[in-house]
Amino acid sequence: MLDINKVRADFPILNETVNGKPLVYFDNAATSQKPQVVIDAISAYYETINSNIHRGVHTLSQLATDAYEVSRQKIQKHINAKHAHEVLFTTGTTHGINLVASGFSAFVKAGDAVMISAMEHHSNIVPWQMLCERVGAELLVIPMNDKGELIIEEFEKLLTNRVKIVAINHISNALGTINPIEHIITKAHGVGAAVLIDGAQSAPHMQFDVQQLDCDFYTFSGHKVCGPTGSGILYGKEEWLNKLPPYQGGGEMIKEVTFAKTTYAELPHKFEAGTPNIAGGIALGTAIDYLNAIGLDNINTYEQELLQYGTEKLLEIEGLKIIGTAKNKTSVISFNVGDIHPYDIGSIVDKMGIAVRTGHHCTQPIMDFFKIPGTVRASFSFYNTKEEIDALVAAVIKAQRMLS
Template structure:
């Protein structure tokens, strides 16, 4: 069992007030908060060994390099990658997806087909549309049902000998649906296609094992997992990473450079041009340490309690409709109340110190499916409480009364 009150003391921001009210932070699907243990690692880096990595013989550079590569090893261990060089540091999930899309542009051609799902974030839609414009490949979509679940029989029908790539999120950021990625991966591989899984929303709640999943690419961002913004990960099977060309040119990603020809470095450096977010990478590792110390099974169990409690309380409110009622989902609740615009409710909740997300959540096709402009999204993490949900329900009822 989690000691939630003890955990909350690790997060300085949870002590602040917003508009004179104690902060209730229910926007975790956008960005999680950062514990003092990770903040301390960031401060320590800039206070004691801030230096560029891989290039210097002096002590600070050596210390920074060691810490950065040790963090890569932590990420490898956390996701159970076979090799540490299969972990590529990126600026985040969006950067990771674009890196893969850019690489495959030289491998696919007109007539090839790629598949995405109807539940994707724009970051896993737009790069592939751009990809199709460059290559002539065709983009196909796995449809969803009213519950916010993918229709797997339609997915099976989409797969054929022309399918080269399948892209799907592990968990929907807009609805909280946990997709059956094991099934999706197995079916794609049987058709000869590679698979990229967007793990931005799953990694705060689950502990993916990339070898057990047999996934070809897995991507995520540190800022969803109690880490800093501006850093993330691309896991790729070594055989695939060797096939893809570099995404960017510059320092670090080279073996030899002349004006006649450049040869590229091996993995992972081939994809890590320029000075990286060194402190971010180190803090990414520290964030995983923090969450593993709590335990992902404990996190999942507690967050499922919050989800069940929050869902039950919201369903008591007349005129409130929840979008995303999949059998398998995580601690995200998207909803609307009658004809009240979600932005108006979100604005009033903010005046009461409650942070929720409103809008289409960078998942506009989902909103188009439901024929709505957007939703109010409350997303919970392991440092939230049922008492906060109670306060949220009271504030929501006030907002509804004011707007009705």
């Protein structure tokens, strides 16, 4: 069980006021807040061991390298990757997806197909569109229903041996839907397709095991798991990472360089050109330690309580409609109130110190499907409370009265 007061004490920003009101932060699907231990880890790196990694024989370089590689090992253990070199440090989920999409230019040709779903973030749409345009492949889209659930029967109809990779989110950032990725991975592998999982929204809420899932790639962002911005990981099976060409050229990713030819370094360095976000990588390991100390199962159980409570309370508001009512959801509630524009709701509740996200959430195809301009999105984390949800409900009611 979570000691919510103890948890909240770990996050200094929760003591802030916004517009003269105590901060209520419900924009966790966009980015999470940071506990003091993560903030301290960033400071400690720059204060005590700031140096470039992998390249120096001096003490600071060795200390920084050790701290960075220990972080990689922590993440390997956390996701149960078979090898530490299957964990690549990135700047975030978008970087991870682009790395794979770029590399798949070597494996996708004219007449082939790439498959995504109707509920993807733009970051898991645009790179695949770019790939298809480059090579003349077809982009296939798994449709969804009015609840915001993928239509699995249609997925199975679309899936043929033309499909070379399926790229799908584990959880929808706009709807909170938890997708049946185990089934999708099994079926995709049955036709010889690789599978990339966008785990940006799942990593903060649940434990997952990449070997048990048997996915080929899994990527998530550090800033959504209480870590720093500009950090993240891409997991890739060793066999795939060895086959993919490098995404960027430069220092660190080389074995030998001559003007005639360059040979590339072994994994993971082949994909980690240049000086990385060293402090971010180290602090991401600290964030993973922090979440594991609390327990992802405890986090998930508590956030499901918040989801149920928030759903019940918000639905008491006359004219409020929740967009995304899948049976399996995480702690995200997207809603609209009558014909009031979501931006107007968001602006008014902000005056009361409550941070929610408004707009299309980088998922314009979802908004087009529901024929709406956007939604108000309240996304809960394990440091939120039911009392904060009550404050949101009261603020939405006030905004509705002002705007009606």
